[in-house]
Amino acid sequence: MAISVEGACKRFGDFQALREVSIEVPDGSLTALLGPSGSGKSTLLRAIAGLETLDSGRVMIRGDDVSTQPAQKREVGFVFQHYAAFKHMTVFGNVAFGLKIRKWDKADVERRVHELLDLVQLDGLAERYPSQLSGGQRQRMALARALAVQPKVLLLDEPFGALDAKVRKDLRAWLRNLHDEMHVTTIFVTHDQEEAMDVAEQLVVMNDGRVEQSGSAADLYDHPANEFVMSFVGEVNRLGEHFVRPHDMTVSLDRDAGEEEAMVRRIVALGFEVRVELVLGDGTEVWAQLTRSELQRLELQEGQIVYLKPGQTKSFNGDVPSSDGRGASTPLGSQDGGDAEVSAAV
Amino acid sequence: MRTERRWGLRALGLGYLLALLLAPVAMIFYKTFEHGLAPPLEAITSPDGLHALKLTLLMVAISVPLNTVFGVGCALLLVRHRARGSALIDAVINLPFAISPVVIGLSLYLLYGTHGWFGPTLAEAGIKVLFSVPGMVLASIFVSLPFVVRETVPVLQEIGTEQEQAASTLGANAWQTFWRVTLPAIRWGVAYGVVLTTARVLGEFGAVTIVSGSISGQTQTLPLFVEKQFQNFNAPGAYGASVVLALLALTTLLAMNVLKRKEDA
Amino acid sequence: MEAGVATRAEAPRAGLRLPGVGAGLGRGAVVLYLSLIVLLPLAALTSQAFEDGLSTFWQQVTSPQAVRSLELTFVCSLIVVAINAVFGTIIAWVLVRDDFRGKSAVNAVIDLPFALPTIVASLTLLTLYGNDSPVGIHLAFTRAAVVVALLFVTLPFVVRAVQPLLIEMDREMEEAAASLGAGGLTVFRRIVFPNLLPGIAAGVALAFARALGEFGSVLLFAGGLPQTLVASVFIRQQIESGNETGAAAVSVVLLAASLVMLAAISLIQRWSTRHAH
Numbered sequence: 093m094a095i096s097v098e099g100a101c102k103r104f105g106d107f108q109a110l111r112e113v114s115i116e117v118p119d120g121s122l123t124a125l126l127g128p129s130g131s132g133k134s135t136l137l138r139a140i141a142g143l144e145t146l147d148s149g150r151v152m153i154r155g156d157d158v159s160t161q162p163a164q165k166r167e168v169g170f171v172f173q174h175y176a177a178f179k180h181m182t183v184f185g186n187v188a189f190g191l192k193i194r195k196w197d198k199a200d201v202e203r204r205v206h207e208l209l210d211l212v213q214l215d216g217l218a219e220r221y222p223s224q225l226s227g228g229q230r231q232r233m234a235l236a237r238a239l240a241v242q243p244k245v246l247l248l249d250e251p252f253g254a255l256d257a258k259v260r261k262d263l264r265a266w267l268r269n270l271h272d273e274m275h276v277t278t279i280f281v282t283h284d285q286e287e288a289m290d291v292a293e294q295l296v297v298m299n300d301g302r303v304e305q306s307g308s309a310a311d312l313y314d315h316p317a318n319e320f321v322m323s324f325v326g327e328v329n330r331l332g333e334h335f336v337r338p339h340d341m342t343v344s345l346d347r348d349a350g351e352e353e354a355m356v357r358r359i360v361a362l363g364f365e366v367r368v369e370l371v372l373g374d375g376t377e378v379w380a381q382l383t384r385s386e387l388q389r390l391e392l393q394e395g396q397i398v399y400l401k402p403g404q405t406k407s408f409n410g411d412v413p414s415s416d417g418r419g420a421s422t423p424l425g426s427q428d429g430g431d432a433e434v435s436a437a438v
Numbered sequence: 439m440r441t442e443r444r445w446g447l448r449a450l451g452l453g454y455l456l457a458l459l460l461a462p463v464a465m466i467f468y469k470t471f472e473h474g475l476a477p478p479l480e481a482i483t484s485p486d487g488l489h490a491l492k493l494t495l496l497m498v499a500i501s502v503p504l505n506t507v508f509g510v511g512c513a514l515l516l517v518r519h520r521a522r523g524s525a526l527i528d529a530v531i532n533l534p535f536a537i538s539p540v541v542i543g544l545s546l547y548l549l550y551g552t553h554g555w556f557g558p559t560l561a562e563a564g565i566k567v568l569f570s571v572p573g574m575v576l577a578s579i580f581v582s583l584p585f586v587v588r589e590t591v592p593v594l595q596e597i598g599t600e601q602e603q604a605a606s607t608l609g610a611n612a613w614q615t616f617w618r619v620t621l622p623a624i625r626w627g628v629a630y631g632v633v634l635t636t637a638r639v640l641g642e643f644g645a646v647t648i649v650s651g652s653i654s655g656q657t658q659t660l661p662l663f664v665e666k667q668f669q670n671f672n673a674p675g676a677y678g679a680s681v682v683l684a685l686l687a688l689t690t691l692l693a694m695n696v697l698k699r700k701e702d703a
Numbered sequence: 704m705e706a707g708v709a710t711r712a713e714a715p716r717a718g719l720r721l722p723g724v725g726a727g728l729g730r731g732a733v734v735l736y737l738s739l740i741v742l743l744p745l746a747a748l749t750s751q752a753f754e755d756g757l758s759t760f761w762q763q764v765t766s767p768q769a770v771r772s773l774e775l776t777f778v779c780s781l782i783v784v785a786i787n788a789v790f791g792t793i794i795a796w797v798l799v800r801d802d803f804r805g806k807s808a809v810n811a812v813i814d815l816p817f818a819l820p821t822i823v824a825s826l827t828l829l830t831l832y833g834n835d836s837p838v839g840i841h842l843a844f845t846r847a848a849v850v851v852a853l854l855f856v857t858l859p860f861v862v863r864a865v866q867p868l869l870i871e872m873d874r875e876m877e878e879a880a881a882s883l884g885a886g887g888l889t890v891f892r893r894i895v896f897p898n899l900l901p902g903i904a905a906g907v908a909l910a911f912a913r914a915l916g917e918f919g920s921v922l923l924f925a926g927g928l929p930q931t932l933v934a935s936v937f938i939r940q941q942i943e944s945g946n947e948t949g950a951a952a953v954s955v956v957l958l959a960a961s962l963v964m965l966a967a968i969s970l971i972q973r974w975s976t977r978h979a980h
Contacts, residue, residue: 143603163606170607176600180622189618190608234604241608443887444801451797452809454790458855459815462827465837469830512733519726523734529965530737533745535909536961538916540935541954544942545744548751548951555747580740612725634817641820644918644935648942661822661919668826668923680823687818694818695811 093152094119094277095140095245100149102135109135111301112149117245117294120275122268124282124292126324131298133281134249140279141247142166153244169238169276173250175230177222183209183233184218190241208236211270228259232266239276248280252287264291285325289313297321318408329378333407338381340403343368345390350399354378356392368392370400466684470677478678481667486655487679490663494640496571497659501578501639506632509586510624514616516587517594534583539644542580546573546649569651574659577645582638586631593627593701594620626701633697637690641683745958752951763952771929772937773956775849779933780914783853784861784907791861791906792899798862799869813863816856821919824855828924848925849933856920857910864906868899901975905968912964916957 095117102110109132117123125133138144140151142163150159158166178186184205191201209215212232222230231251238246251267252260268291271278282288288295289309296306297320305317309325316322322335329336331352344350354370357377361367366387369379380400382390392398470478481487512531516524534542550567551557560567567573601623605615621628643661650657654666660679667675753760763769798810816824828851833843842848872895880890918935925931927940934957941950 141607143607163603164609164611166607167609168607170604172600172604174600176604178601178604178619178623179597189605189610193609193614237604237608440887447793448797448801448803451790451794455794455809455812455858458851458858459812462824462831462855463815463819465831466823466827508733508736511729515726515729515733519729521730523730527733527737529969530741532965532968533741533961536912536916536965537745538918538935538938538954538957538961540918540938541748541916541957542744544938544947544950544954545748547942548947549744549747555743576740576744580744583740637818641818641823643820643822644939648939661820664820664822664826665923676826680826683820683823687815687820687823690818691811691814694814695807 124288126288127298132301169243334405336402341380477674481675482678494660513590543645543648573649585634589631630697763949776934795865824920825923852920860910861906864902868902
């Protein structure tokens, strides 16, 4: 295991940021810490880096207990959301910083810096200052800087949060490729589930200071442990005790084919997929996701009565997320997303 | 805004500045060189005059570095390690701004005088504080204490801690982080504070006059020299020294402006 | 120059953290330096003022000369800050909202009173407005001289306190008011002025504190005559005549006034940040 955290607890004043969190991150993997604001994911990342001290619990990096080590000694690469560029140094100076601290000799520093600038496609900009770079370029510089000293792990705190949507998408793909090439154990924090599912091999979903579930994107999507995970990772409709994915809802005009009667409230065409907003008899609002061809076949119109049949549904036996206060310590890398009822954190 | 009103305000504002600031200073230059270069030059290069100049520069050379080191350290403490006593430290640092220089001089005079708390003990050890350089240095430090701290604090707050955290993750220890990351980032704020400190020490009059006794050729800084010359009806001497101080002041103003712009950049 | 050091209370996250021992030592060093340089002398001063008991203190402070000098000082300071509040605001306005050649030079010149030694200021004012005045204005050794000298040294305070507020101010507020029918003066009175008030107040407080204690600039221009004797000159006279207790007593009064001013500045700052967005 490259990284393992055991029973981490951290509070800021009255706010409990981490409640007995334990995770394990395999060597060479690319993991996402996913969750809403306040879920503790950034705190956990910073605790691994040594930028926060835990109230209790341990952090192990490559088998060594680093809990009492300061950030300076942990050999972790850290990339901040707002880049934390050294504004008064050139790009070259920024990337060379860690090497100069380690007293590398001048020729080696030059070589390594240019090697990295090549890697992040910033060669030619070495003498520029961060203020002269775009956001995306600054973040790539920050990555180069963190990687220059060959860290044991690479930690990224909402690395694309400050960038435009298009740049974000580009850098996502770029990060994935970088990881494929370099195989550095990487953990990144995000609140964007699409980003997490797109980039990471393993996801750790956090909420309110606890780990709700961890596993691959497919695991979490198909076998969510509780309502929180199901609604955070992917879209969900609630029908009483049951939860249904919008694309699992079959819409038909035939009364016998359906279980639930609903009226079409609104039809929104979003490119390839179509979002059909519906109202049930008891006033519950749900929506179904159809393809354009399905829409055309059904010739749906607003105000029309249709019949819904949910495909795969899940229910969590009235489980509210994190009912018991103990985070699920599902090891990553195992296929144990499991069936909803079984893996609920009790 | 209507043109007449704008011109009216402009005239009012600029006229005030002219009458209050510019005209008097221009007068000094005129009066000094009224009878040529020789009289003021002679006065300022007299032994007493030169000594006064040297003493003034000595005050700067000692007080400014001390207050700079204190200022930066204190700013770091107030911004990065804020604790419960910090508000009190804040308040004490602001005191020199609000206290009369004469009061400052008197308080030092009483502390180190023959009946003071420290006076007798130090006298026995052979250390003379009053009517001597050490006392004058203490007065200079007191009056110019706040500047570097006040100018450094907002800059430190503004740059935030992320760059320092990044340096930490890259392996830098506290000193390396300070020297390579923090200090370069705050340098213009510090520089501005240093210039303000220097100007204050150069021009200090009230506190130093009480503490030093203004002994010609011994404990007389240039501002004190101006007063003495004036009292002795030696106009060229007074004006000559004033012009030197005024030129130093204008240089300071220039430096302040350049640095203020760099700080805002 | 902004009013006060006032740093916001921030929760210190990881940053440039000196190791625990380092920070403790640092704080100790700072406290030591401040005590040695500032606090101990002031303590000695206060001690001397009350050395011969409370009644002597009171006697010294209420002697006719002392009272006259304190009165003169306070009255002149009030007049001065009122005048400079008005002119300071005007000048700040001209520097921010107006544009003309040489504006940046004028902006630089505002700081002259901070840079120029006070004794030189005294001499310059004496030269221009004294007995040999080339413009026929003879103010030397009058109470007006006290006022003018204090005007000189306190000029920058209000200007520098108001400028940043003016720069930051949202012009759209004024435009909105104008679109609703408000004329220039009304806009100033109801929109601009209230927003500048914290700056003016802070500048006035600083200027007042400075004016109370001003020494060098008043000395040569107004002299030390009975009717132009400000508190600081009075104190020096008492020192020179050996009345250390008297000097200390009046100094304590000035010191108390300074502390009140500092507290006022701090309150003004807190008030102004509450309204800031």
